[in-house]
Amino acid sequence: MVSFHPFEVTIPHITYAALGAFVVLFGMFSLLIREKLYIGEACLAFIFGIAVGPYGVNIFDPRSWGDGSVETSNTITLEFSRVVLAIGVFAIGVELPKAYMKRHWKSIFFLIVPCMTWGWFVCAGIIYALVPGLNFLSSLAVAACLTPTDPILAAAVVGGKYADKHVPAHLRHLLAAESGCNDGAAFPFLYIALYLIIDKSTGNAIANWFLLLWLYQVILGVVIGGVLGWSFRHLMKFCERKELIDRQSYVAQYVSLAMLTIGICTLVGSDDLLAAFSCGTAFAWDGFFNKQTEETVFSSVVDLLFNVAAFVFVGAWMPFHDFHSPELSLSVWRLVVIGILILLLRRLPIMIALYKWIPDVKTFREAVFSGHFGPMGIGAVFISTLAAEQLTRPKGAPQNQEELLQASIQPIVAFIVLCSIMVHGLSIPFFSLGRRVHTVSRTWSRRDTLNSSAPEWTTHTRRVSRPEDVVINRDSAMERGELTPDEKLLSGRDSVVTAAESGSPRNKEKEISSTDTREEDITDGQETLRGENPPNGTEVLAEWKEGPHRIVERRAGPGEEVSLLYGCVWSIY
Structure with missing residues (x-):
């Protein structure tokens, strides 16, 4: 007889139920959470990931997948974050206004070159000063992971009802474009440090940096992405003219074309993130794709699902046990100080200093906002995992600088990501709450000053305590015997007659007629005044x-x- 076991409880099944329940409950209260409390899905999903992760109820542990080895965990983290970032940067490139990069290249250049370079050196200096075991080259490698703005978290923070109402459109587009292209632009900052650490010859390291990185990875990645986007844009137009494509297949390009781009670029070894953004920009260059998909909500659904999945994964992936590690020269207080200094100095000073040269940052307040909202999230996790895969993993305690960097780069980056998600994810709710509390306190202070039994409507009018304070609207011009505006207008018409015109019989007839009309008006006015009873x-x-x-x-x-x-x-x- 076959035994019957109705309940089969396993970790994957519990994980399915937990993730599904979170998405369902968040969707049920999404209007309250996102549009009234201004809390994005990223912050809540991250907290939920910590709760269900190994440091919570331990039903979702990405580090235990496969055989539980560090190599397998890093591979899963790397490929999962690669797919999420590629879809995110492709969607940003697609949703930008048409030909945006051509019309706003100067603003993008300032954010990518001087601002990212400043942030790179500032983060490296802070890490070098507070982590005694790392030298400056290793600090530069860690700082390269923290330099770019995360596209997933930036879209979750800058988007939404609050940003649509309070953040100008030109600033939202600028921050979105920056977050889309600077994840791929962080590769040169990372690999110059890695080449100098791994390769003992400085000349070979610089040559590899120019030839392998810039020419093959960065430039080739941009070309591949641009060609793919341009080709499929024209192919889509051809299929539209010949009626070969249906409406549902348009929105599928968000995922399919992004996956095609990163697949090709990964096979040839070029910069896949920069290629995905370039492909999305070229694909929607003329606005044709946006026009065809403007009434669909599939992209929003994809963004929500991928954002939730990504930040639940990051929350469960957090290496809390490595935040205090004497052999790595790490302690919680050092990481807290590093996080505070990086959030304050990484972007804000350089944005305030250069905003007058950035066309799309028009005021000081916009410069402060742009300097503050440079979140770090999935992109930092991806780049740190990529760097860890390039370095030699220690078998025990780190024996040299390369092994120390490999063991410490992910804990440092993970703690800064934790700080950024909490600070940037809750900035708008706290700012909105502060404005509401300030408004309520002002209202109370005004009502407390009313110490009178007078009617409430008198608080909105000017108080009159003496008869001479009453203002009477009187016609002082009439009392002085001056003409009224109507009489002035009538008199002005009569005075327009020139000397040359006054000699003609026709003008004389007009003058006599206007005089008679004025006399009739005056007579009628006098009769009206006589008809009124005096007060x-x-x-x-x-x-x-x-x-x-x-x-x-x-x-x-x-x-x-x-x-x-x-x-x-x-x-x-």
């Missing part, structure tokens, strides 16, 4: 009650001044 001080125009007071409005009699008597306001109408 005698007893005619009541309006009467109403405000709280305990009765207010009567009437015309003032001849020679009578306005008065304020016994809670009743008497005024001239």
